[in-house]
Structure formats: C-alpha cells, structure tokens
Amino acid sequence: MYRLFAALPVPEDLWDGLAALQKNLPGASWRPEENFHITLRFFGDLSHSQARDLDELLAEIRCAPFEISMEGAGWFGRREPSAVWARVRENDALRSLSAQCERAARRLGLAPDKRPFTPHVTLAYLHEATLEDTRKWVETHQAYRSDRFTADSFHLYSSHTAKGRPSRYVAEADYVLE
Numbered sequence: 742m743y744r745l746f747a748a749l750p751v752p753e754d755l756w757d758g759l760a761a762l763q764k765n766l767p768g769a770s771w772r773p774e775e776n777f778h779i780t781l782r783f784f785g786d787l788s789h790s791q792a793r794d795l796d797e798l799l800a801e802i803r804c805a806p807f808e809i810s811m812e813g814a815g816w817f818g819r820r821e822p823s824a825v826w827a828r829v830r831e832n833d834a835l836r837s838l839s840a841q842c843e844r845a846a847r848r849l850g851l852a853p854d855k856r857p858f859t860p861h862v863t864l865a866y867l868h869e870a871t872l873e874d875t876r877k878w879v880e881t882h883q884a885y886r887s888d889r890f891t892a893d894s895f896h897l898y899s900s901h902t903a904k905g906r907p908s909r910y911v912a913e914a915d916y917v918l919e
Contacts (some may be wrong), residue, residue, distance in 0.1 A: 742786045743902040745913070747799060747842045748778040749809070749892050751862055755852055758887055759827055759862060762814065766825065767876040768870030773907050778861050779809075779829050781895060782842035784798035784851060791849060796914050798845035806893040806918045807834035811862060814882035822867045822875040827885060837893065838918075893918050 753758070756774040763771040787795060811829040829835070839858045847853060867875065896912040901907070 742756055743792045743913075744786050745792060746783040746898050746900065747895055748898055749781065749838075749895050750857075750912075751777040751779065752890050753874060753908070754756050755811075755849065755890065759811075759864060762827065762882050762885060763881040765881075766867075766870060767874055768868050769825065769865035770907075771865045772863055772869060775802055776907065777909055778896075778898070778910065779835075779862055781839045782846055782854060783795065784849075785848055785890065787814055792913075795845065795849050796897060798848055799916055802838070802841045802842065802916060804834060804838045804841065804918045807832065808889050808918050809835060810889040811885070814864075814879045815859075815861065816867075816869070816875050816879055820872060822870050822872060823866050824867060825863035825875065825878060826863050827882075827887070829862065831860055835860055835892070838892075840846050856861060895919040 756777060759777055760774055763769070779825065784795060810830050811827045812830050815823045815826055815828050817824045817826070832855065843854060894915055894917050896916070897914040898910045899913050901909045901911065
C-alpha cells in the first residue's frame with residue numbers, strides 16, 4: 742500500500758520565510774522545511790496497481806504554468822485547532838489543477854473529497870494547543886507575504902511515517918505543467 746497525494750512543491754528559496762513563522766505556539770509540532778508543499782488532492786492508501794493507474798491519469802492533466810504566492814495564515818479545527826498553515830493565494834489555474842486531480846481520483850474510483858479545497862502550506866500539527874493561543878498566532882502572522890513563484894510542475898508524493906518522527910514525503914512521479 743502507498744499513502745499518496747498530489748502537491749505543488751514549495752521552492753527552497755521560500756523555505757526560510759515560512760520557517761520564520763514556526764515559533765511561539767505552545768503545542769505545535771513544527772513541520773520540517775523539506776515537507777513544505779501545497780496539496781492538490783489527498784488520495785489515501787492505494788495498492789500498487791491503483792498507484793500505477795493514478796500515475797497514468799495524473800500524466801494526462803493539462804495546465805499551463807502559473808504564478809502563485811502565499812499570504813497570511815490560518816488554522817484547521819475550529820474549536821479544537823489541529824494545524825496551522827500559511828495561506829496560498831488562490832487563482833483560477835490553481836483551482837483548475839486541483840479539480841483535475843479530483844477528477845483523476847474519481848476516475849480511479851475514489852470517493853469525492855468532502856472537504857473544500859483550501860490551498861495552504863502546513864507549518865505545524867497541533868497537540869492540545871488552545872484556541873486562544875492559535876488565534877493569537879494566526880493574527881500575528883496575517884501580514885506574512887511570500888515572493889511569487891512559478892508553479893511549473895507538480896508531484897505525486899508518498900508519505901512515510903516512523904513512530905516519533907515527522908512524516909517523510911517522497912516525490913514518486915513528476916508532472917510538468919505546459
């Protein structure tokens with residue numbers, strides 16, 4: 742089984758700016774910089790043959806390269822915060838790319854993703870962080886702005902977990918936007 746998701750990589754020259762946000766939130770388990778990405782669609786646990794079929798479907802996606810940037814912050818888990826993130830500024834091309842990944846998942850026979858697409862870069866998973874501390878952290882980082890970058894490819898990543906350590910993500914396949 743492979744735990745898979747499609748995502749845009751965050752360029753290394755933006756890692757320092759994101760890492761600078763990773764402080765002053767009790768209960769935060771900060772993500773390593775090499776894990777910074779913008780999820781387009783989480784697929785879950787797939788068999789080898791499903792992964793191969795998904796790769797073929799993702800290779801059919803057509804999208805021109807587009808500009809993207811990050812601005813502000815947010816959190817998931819309304820009353821019980823579970824993660825904090827940098828907000829990715831939405832645009833039609835990003836939404837279209839995510840929708841095409843969703844269509845590939847459905848063609849593979851996966852259930853529709855029930856969560857609305859919220860483009861973001863996860864900075865930390867939270868463990869017993871208070872709503873008040875999370876709200877203050879998000880308010881403090883609303884002024885965050887990244888440089889713009891060109892999304893010219895996306896990847897099919899596998900997620901590998903080891904007890905007591907952050908997940909490790911491996912780009913299993915690359916898809917050029919053209």
